[in-house]
Amino acid sequence: MDFFYRPPKFLKLIFPDIIWENEEDKILLTIDDGPSDNTMRILDSLDRFGIKAIFFCTGKNIEKYFNEFNAIIKSGHIIQNHGYEHKRMILRNRKKNFEDIDRSCQVIRELTGNTPVLYRPPYGLFNLHTLQAVRKNGMQMMLWSLLTGDHTGDFAAVRRITNSYLERNTILVMHDNRKASVVFDQSLEHIVNLAEERHFDFSLTELKTSRDKK
Ligand SMILES: [Zn+2]
Numbered sequence: 001m002d003f004f005y006r007p008p009k010f011l012k013l014i015f016p017d018i019i020w021e022n023e024e025d026k027i028l029l030t031i032d033d034g035p036s037d038n039t040m041r042i043l044d045s046l047d048r049f050g051i052k053a054i055f056f057c058t059g060k061n062i063e064k065y066f067n068e069f070n071a072i073i074k075s076g077h078i079i080q081n082h083g084y085e086h087k088r089m090i091l092r093n094r095k096k097n098f099e100d101i102d103r104s105c106q107v108i109r110e111l112t113g114n115t116p117v118l119y120r121p122p123y124g125l126f127n128l129h130t131l132q133a134v135r136k137n138g139m140q141m142m143l144w145s146l147l148t149g150d151h152t153g154d155f156a157a158v159r160r161i162t163n164s165y166l167e168r169n170t171i172l173v174m175h176d177n178r179k180a181s182v183v184f185d186q187s188l189e190h191i192v193n194l195a196e197e198r199h200f201d202f203s204l205t206e207l208k209t210s211r212d213k214k
Helices: 009-014 040-047 060-063 066-074 094-112 128-136 155-165 186-198
Strands: 028-032 054-057 078-081 169-173
Touching: 028 186, 040 066, 040 186, 054 060, 054 066, 060 066, 060 094, 066 078, 066 094, 078 094, 094 128, 169 186
Parallel strands: 028 054, 028 169, 054 078
Antiparallel strands: none
16 A cells, blocks of 8 residues: 555656655655645645745646635745646546646746746656656656655544655655645644654755756
């Protein structure tokens, strides 16, 4: 079961171009699926702990929750790309993959003036077309080293998984959606305390992708 929360080494070897861990040797917090009704609360929690995050937003939710989207930017967090419709891209053909990814890039570019450099496929699922569409748009794929399990809405699960697997260079995934909203604050507080106990720092998300080094 933990296979899903913590991608195994062989996957990282098969896809070396994908970002799986934070090179900065700090915890990188990423928050998927927003903006949503819960975004403002999430921003308050992050401020309380002085943490910056990368928000992987969907184009559709950016259009729906425009004020929340602007608040994320204003709070100094980073917006990156989680596709337009939040579909399982692994099941989609070349045309659908390119349409969804092109469209989400366009939304972000028009509203922020910045072109996204990172893409995270919904559910972490992708195919060859997805990889090509990501590359064509000048982005790199970022997956994760640890899903917190907040999307289950079960804090006991979050506690078990993070206690077992939180490491110094973890790319951590939390969610800005309805199901996770029930446990988000409690989960973040637990993770912050755990990091402090283990003497891990949080990244301030200066985006350094492996591409920058080439
Ligand atoms: Zn998602």
